[in-house]
Amino acid sequence: MKKIVSVVLPTYNEKANIEGTIKKVLEQEKYLPDYEINIIIADDVRSSDGIEQIAKELVKKNKEVHFIKVDPGLGVGLIKGHQYACTHLHPDILAQIDADGQVEADVLVRLVKTIEQGYTLAIGSRFITGGKNKLSLMRKLFSYGASMFCRLLIGPWDIAEVTNSARAFTPALFQKINLERLPWRERTFIVQPAFLHEAILAGAKYKEVPLVFKNRLEGYSKNKVFNYTYDVIAYGLDVRLHSLGLNIPFYKLIKRAKTLVKFSLVGVIGTIIDFFFYKIFINHFGMPPATSKGFSTEIAIINNFILNNYWTFRYRKTQTNIWQKLGIFNLVSLGGLVIGVLIVKFLHTAYGDGFVNLFGRPIAYNNFYFFATIPPVMLWNFTVNHFITWRHQED
Known part of the structure; x- marks a missing residue:
């Protein structure tokens, strides 16, 4: 009996990319003969480009594809997608990848094989040997700077790539992560570096694997740089306070203070x-x-x-x-x-x-x-x- 890899694809107006991404992900089964790949499309309720209709057609044609609607935010899509997989599909490995086609799907094979080696968390990276960053010069500088910024404030320093979503981990590790501390409901991409931090606190044994990152073919990035920076700083200060033994929920307080100001x-x-x-x-x-x-x-x-x-x-x-x-x-x-x-x-x-x-x-x-x-x-x-x-x- 084959093992199961459940891959979550969080989507928000990705009509132009979703079919191609799913096709490429499912093609990786031929390189993973011992595994069956299931895909969970976790679509943001704000999507308005017709992706829901396309996704439902894909579900009808392919029993390995599942579709759920989720509240706004990348983190909500990822966490709800993994929770759905654990409840309904009982996978041996949980994985995630962006639905915009920027990450070459062959990274999934390397992620799964890393978990097979005994690691509980595999992280795709364009900043290690074998990784490729095919963005424009300005976007290369921004992506590298963003990763450095997150590593300085949140950590860990020994992981080169903390800002993309291409990862795989065991269901057991996922169950250990403290979702009360993880800011997964935020609408920025803070969930990416924060998830790594919380996974390490939960005892993750981790390793990076190379990936190829390129420009998206269609659509636009949903990242809001100012809000993302604000969340990284607030969460980073929360992490540093906890490392000093000060168990102050700084991140929640600063977010609540923002609401109070409004x-x-x-x-x-x-x-x-x-x-x-x-x-x-x-x-x-x-x-x-x-x-x-x-x-x-x-x-x-x-x-x-x-x-x-x-x-x-x-x-x-x-x-x-x-x-x-x-x-x-x-x-x-x-x-x-x-x-x-x-x-x-x-x-x-x-x-x-x-x-x-x-x-x-x-x-x-x-x-x-x-x-x-x-x-x-x-x-x-x-x-x-x-x-x-x-x-x-x-x-």
Whole structure:
């Protein structure tokens, strides 16, 4: 009975390349007579070029080809693809390769044979003897620089190629990797160097094998350089802190801080909108201040909800629909309003209606009372919305 190699091909708008890549991968079976190759196409839900229809046709024609839809991100495609393989195909070796045709498929043979030699992780590399990097000069410099940058920040130094996806490993090693620490849900390519680091922490016995890397025939690269660099730096600092014995979840904190900054900016915009419509309703519609405040606040709440839903928390997969989230967001905002009122009431009771002379101008205490409510109310709103309104649905 033949052994099984399950190869994950993560795709995002790779209609022009997928058939050719699958054909070349399956052709490697003749060089691996003891193995049956299965392919899992893990297609990003954002794909819009018609790849899903082509993939489903390939599944009908070939029992070795499987197709799944996954949430956005290279890491999600890879991890979900391997989890699918372990659950449904029970492979002897897990492998992965880019679907864009940039990596020559014959590397799969070398990856599998390396695992047969007793290694638990085989890594394709264009930067070792026998490897070839057929990109343009500028892209060669960028790819080499990116790998050096990741090795310096994350490691390990003894692996020359840490930024491409061509790898093979044992299912046992995959099961040992700490997915809680691995940033596999990010939409950048941070999963590539991070996976190697986590695999080594899990006890991987690894070896690099040469591969040929060339320009893609069709389509474009999905890598976002700025976001990728940000993630590498944040994850690298997390790794270094852990190496010093400081078990601080720095990467998660810095990513959450980024979300908090977005949430705060939305809050500032909401405050401006609230004040603008408050004055409009009073000056142009003759509404009483209390009524004006009610309408202007609700307009600001709806504005903040839209911006948070489609910007701050846009990557969150939740169990609630948009109307449920809007209702919860309103209740949370009402809770923030109550907190603010209580703080102002307490400060007013304690300090009264005095004035303070600031830069030669009298400033009423009530201005300070207003600004004193901002940090606790923002913390309340962010925390509750983070954990309830836009709570991420774990798979």
